[in-house]
Amino acid sequence: MPPSTEPPSTGWPLYEVFLRGKRGLNHVHVGSLHAADPEMALRHARDLYTRRNEAVSIWVVPADAITASSPDEKDPFFAPSGDKVYRHPTFYQIPEDVPHI
Amino acid sequence: MSESESEFDAYLSLTDVTEDDHRWAFGTGFADPLAGVDVTLQAGVNPSDAAALAERCLALGDDALIYSHRLQQWVTRAPELEEETALANIALDLLGQARLLLTRAGQAEGRGRDEDQLAFFRDEREFRNVRLVERADADFAELTARLLVFSAWRLALFDRLTADPDPVLAAIAAKAVKELTYHRDYAAAWVIRLGDGTDYSHAKAQAALDALWPLVGELDLDADAAAYLDAVIAEATLTRPSAPPLAPVAGKTGRDGTHTEAMGYILAELQSVARANPDATW
Numbered sequence: 001m002p003p004s005t006e007p008p009s010t011g012w013p014l015y016e017v018f019l020r021g022k023r024g025l026n027h028v029h030v031g032s033l034h035a036a037d038p039e040m041a042l043r044h045a046r047d048l049y050t051r052r053n054e055a056v057s058i059w060v061v062p063a064d065a066i067t068a069s070s071p072d073e074k075d076p077f078f079a080p081s082g083d084k085v086y087r088h089p090t091f092y093q094i095p096e097d098v099p100h101i
Numbered sequence: 102m103s104e105s106e107s108e109f110d111a112y113l114s115l116t117d118v119t120e121d122d123h124r125w126a127f128g129t130g131f132a133d134p135l136a137g138v139d140v141t142l143q144a145g146v147n148p149s150d151a152a153a154l155a156e157r158c159l160a161l162g163d164d165a166l167i168y169s170h171r172l173q174q175w176v177t178r179a180p181e182l183e184e185e186t187a188l189a190n191i192a193l194d195l196l197g198q199a200r201l202l203l204t205r206a207g208q209a210e211g212r213g214r215d216e217d218q219l220a221f222f223r224d225e226r227e228f229r230n231v232r233l234v235e236r237a238d239a240d241f242a243e244l245t246a247r248l249l250v251f252s253a254w255r256l257a258l259f260d261r262l263t264a265d266p267d268p269v270l271a272a273i274a275a276k277a278v279k280e281l282t283y284h285r286d287y288a289a290a291w292v293i294r295l296g297d298g299t300d301y302s303h304a305k306a307q308a309a310l311d312a313l314w315p316l317v318g319e320l321d322l323d324a325d326a327a328a329y330l331d332a333v334i335a336e337a338t339l340t341r342p343s344a345p346p347l348a349p350v351a352g353k354t355g356r357d358g359t360h361t362e363a364m365g366y367i368l369a370e371l372q373s374v375a376r377a378n379p380d381a382t383w
Binding site: 012033034035036039043048051053059 | 183190287
């Protein structure tokens with residue numbers, strides 16, 4: 001029998017994984033995984049994405065709960081801020097002892 | 102958990118900042134579980150105490166080594182990629198425990214044997230692992246049921262060993278307790294999911310418990326571990342088997358070096374490369 005060209009199917013829904021790393025205050029998207037429910041997704045995220053000692057917190061979100069902007073909307077969404085340099089806080093000195101900036 | 106609590110949960114860790122975290126980078130932040138622990142045998146340890154320590158470390162190290170090998174055999178065979186990684190992680194945790202314990206056994210024994218010599222150059226009758234860890238899992242239900250029993254038993258055991266008079270064994274136990282807590286929770290979640298699942302998964306989970314129960318008698322479960330197992334079995338809507346323990350052979354069990362037929366095959370696979378290339382390093 002020739003090998004199937006179908007992608008391997010899994011009955012489990014997809015979850016997106018966000019980690020807060022040791023060196024950061026925000027959760028960052030790191031990937032996705034399959035799991036039967038949110039509890040299992042959290043365990044799978046621990047096993048798949050925190051093996052290198054990098055995380056202090058995990059969020060998992062059902063992939064279908066995410067509403068994403070579309071590449072077609074890129075220009076109207078993002079281009080208008082491209083020429084407004086005055087919106088960046090680059091015109092003053094950051095004090096040495098203020099962390100996380 | 103109420104709705105309002107779960108809304109706040111997501112933000113709880115945002116305020117949890119540890120002093121040196123902002124200097125963290127990949128490849129840093131790893132801790133040696135034996136850091137600061139003096140590995141020389143304490144002065145005044147008499148030879149019979151040292152022999153008893155060697156024997157204890159050997160038995161606990163062998164449990165971890167053989168069970169780790171059984172779990173490694175699931176790699177490429179697990180039902181989902183995510184589960185496979187979980188099982189490989191657990192196998193690696195146990196292999197790490199085996200290395201530390203066999204190293205300590207060699208030091209206490211005082212015959213110059215290191216972890217590799219103990220793992221790869223002993224014969225079957227010199228292994229001291231319980232017979233539960235030798236069993237091959239027939240299916241995923243057996244895997245999770247056995248992991249539940251093993252890790253509940255071992256966690257209770259290592260919890261007590263954190264106060265062991267030998268500082269090295271105590272440090273190994275302190276590291277292992279965190280690992281075993283995760284292994285136990287992972288297994289419990291699956292046993293409950295399968296037992297309290299469909300009729301088919303329930304039957305598989307019950308058959309798995311029934312199949313391994315004769316090997317539980319050898320474990321000397323303490324009251325806490327037994328109560329934990331009973332609670333999980335009840336939540337999984339399963340029945341605690343009442344099968345009698347697997348009989349000792351001529352009064353001897355795994356801890357005496359008497360093993361099941363499976364053991365020879367495990368050791369053949371585990372030891373053949375090291376024995377074919379005794380001086381190999383990697």
